[in-house]
Amino acid sequence: MPLFNDEIKKQLSAIVSQLENGVTIVFFTQEIECPACSDTHSFVQEIAGLSDRLTLRIYDLVKDSETAARYGIDKVPAIALLDNADNDYGIRFYGMPGGYEINSFLGALLEISGKKQPLAAPVAGRIAAIKKDIHMQVFVSLSCPYCPGAVSTAHRLALENSHIRADMVESTTFPHLMVKYNVSSVPKTIINETHELIGAQPIEKFLDILEKI
Amino acid sequence: MPAKKNATARPFYGMPVLDIVDDTVYNIFNIRCTILCYEDGIFAMEFHLTIAALSGETRALELEKSRLYDVIILGGGPAALTAAVYCMRKGVSTGLITMDFGGQVAETSSVENYMGYKYIEGIDLVDKFREQVRQFPIGISEGRKIAAISDGAIKHTTLDDGSVYQSRTLIIATGKSWRRLNVPGEREFTGRGVAYCATCDAPLFSGKRVIVVGGGNSGIEAAIDLARVAEQVTVMQFLSQLTADTILVEKLRQYPNVDFLYEHEITEIKGAQAVESVTVKNRQSEETRDIPASGIFIEIGLLPNSDFSRGVLEHNENNEIIVDCACHTSCPGIFAAGDVTSVPYKQIIIAAGEGAKAALSACDYIAKIHD
Structure with a gap:
């Protein structure tokens, strides 16, 4: 079926x-x-x-x-x-x-596939300047209208910079990770196991954290 | 997408059944069968496709610090975006500063009272608004919060990163956002048990005890979403009765795992890594006690995003910016529109109309300066 x-x-x-x-x-x-x-x-x-x-x-x-x-x-x-x-x-x-x-x-x-919306020049510059390895895990639920925004932002960062990797993680499929990362609200992004970002934040807020790492 | 009748759902990977709401039109999200559901005995996957609008051409520019704009619009909801279209069509130089596009409309599942659309998803309407704005060479700053504005012949708008933009006029259309409880633990545990979107987060509280604060429509809708999955839902109401529509309350009362606490308020949210309990106070007896809970959903209405204009503009007792019928504020050259203002009835179509009016008033003001 x-x-x-x-x-x-x-x-x-x-x-x-x-x-x-x-x-x-x-x-x-x-x-x-x-x-x-x-x-x-x-x-x-x-x-x-x-x-x-x-x-x-x-x-x-x-x-x-x-x-x-x-x-x-x-x-x-x-x-x-x-x-x-x-x-x-x-x-x-x-x-x-x-x-x-x-x-x-x-x-x-x-x-x-190459169909991208252009990034604002200052944002593109900030992404390019990230030299440390970054791993983002964006926890979502499938009934969350904001979540795709956070996932797409994380994925766009990964697409633009080879130091950055980004995962969507469907929370209820991986309950042990929900417990490990204390996920009780989505979207929640865990960055390099050390930082977290709650909510569908604009790309600038992601960059604020990535630049601190 | 209108809710469907007579459909049943199956549990999904241990997630309890999401049943399908009836035809009642809710303002904020319904839990619909968003994953997999039977429809006439056939599996159907329901998607919320919102992505089709990628093709729109954009002429929008970056907002420039060195430039003196005729108008700078603050906000990104229907009032701000309508004002932007009117200003650009009038030919005045225009900038727009917003944290994100859509405001509350982006969080609304279905819109059925914006003329021209019998039914449209909130996010789709936002895409249409945004596309209509981006066809013009308007300067846009996205992703930063407004820290302060100043009065004078040239208005200065300062953002939270310290950048300053200049304009001859301002249109404030920053809308409203969810009200917080402002109790100890709330900020600390946001995302660790304190939640503001029941539709999003209900699946994460399967089999747990949760509290919903607020007995209005949004509180009761949240409680319905949660009652389907949680072990126990406690609805806590400040007043002695619920204020939600009867039809919603009746629906909630069908769930056996819901109880109500009237005339109570939360005074503290406690836990180690995540929320474990809340302290509640009986408003009559002043007695306090702790209730165990792993989730607190806060649904206590909205507050105007007007803090940055305090001291510059007159506010009413609800902290809304006071405007006259032509969207003038107490300060010449500063106009305001939409939910952030004292105009009654917060509706998308009213906000859009007010945005148009504010833009025309601002353009009049500029024409007089240039004379």
Whole structure:
């Protein structure tokens, strides 16, 4: 049974038709003990089926552990997005990007394909000046209208600077991480395990923290 | 998207069932079936697509510190954005300073009373507003808070990073934002149990005890969202009765895991890493006691974003900027519009209309200076 009905498929097709170049969706799954994996598997398959510009590669976290390690994947379901030359910008989705989060997923596809809105010059300069390794984990829930904004901002930072990696983490799929990082409001962004940012803040507020690290 | 009738939902990865609300139109978010749901026996994934508007061309510029603008507009909601369109069409040099676009509209799920749209999602309406503004070469500063404004022939607007912008006139349309309790622990535990968006955060409180502060419509809506997932929901109301619409209260009363505390207020929020309990005070007996809870949802209305104009402009007892029927404030050359002002009835269409009026008043003022 498909996840997308015809109506949604039509809307999604219109959006992915705006892709400027190819994007590769790298999906990591696991056969057992991953209740979210099978739905997310259908999700990436159906999305990839919407455009010739989308390529899907599927790996198993256990069987393909070397590949998983290469992409830094430590939990499933996981999605990494690569550009048409297989460049990895560190953009990840852990858990299914359904609900409101479909927007950050589609946004990431478009941006990696080359369809980006220009950044203001001072912001671009501040991003380029970041030289330390940064890892951002943006915790979301799928019923949160603000969350895709925070995810897209973190992903855009990752796209612009190779020192920066950014994950969307669907909170209820990874309850142990909710406990570990005290997530009781979303979006909540954990930066390098040492800093946190609550809410969908503008890119300048993200940069204020990244510059302190 | 209008809520659907007669649909049932299934639990999703241990998340309790999100059932679908009836046709009642709520102002703020409904929990709808946002993930996977059965529809006529068929699985359907419901998405909230808001991304289609990427194609719009923009001519917007960066706001310049060295330039003296005819008008600087403060804010990014319907009043500010309408004012921007009017000013640009009048041909006066215009800047706009806002933390983000959309204001409260961006947080509203459905809008059904803005003329021209029988139904539109708040975020989609914001995209349309923003696109209409960005077709003009208007100077925009986004992402910074306004710290202060000054009066005089040239108005200065200072932002929280110390940058200063200059203009002949100002239009203040900074709207309102959620009111805080202002009790110890609230700020410290924001994001660690203190929450302001029940739709967003309800799934995180599955099986936990939560408190909703506020017995108005937004409080009761939050309590309904939470009652579906939480172990126990306590609605705490300052007054001796709820002020929400009857239809919402009746809906909430269907849940067995909800109780009510009237004439109580929170005096402190306590915990180690996250919220563990709150201290509540009975407003009649003055007695205090601690109630265990892992979540506090604060739904006690809105406050005008007018602090930066205190001492410069006259405010009313609600801290709203006092304006006359042409959007003049107490200070020549400074105009105000929308929810931040004393104008009654806070509505998108009223804010937009007031924004237009403020822009025309500002343009009149500038024409007189140039004469």
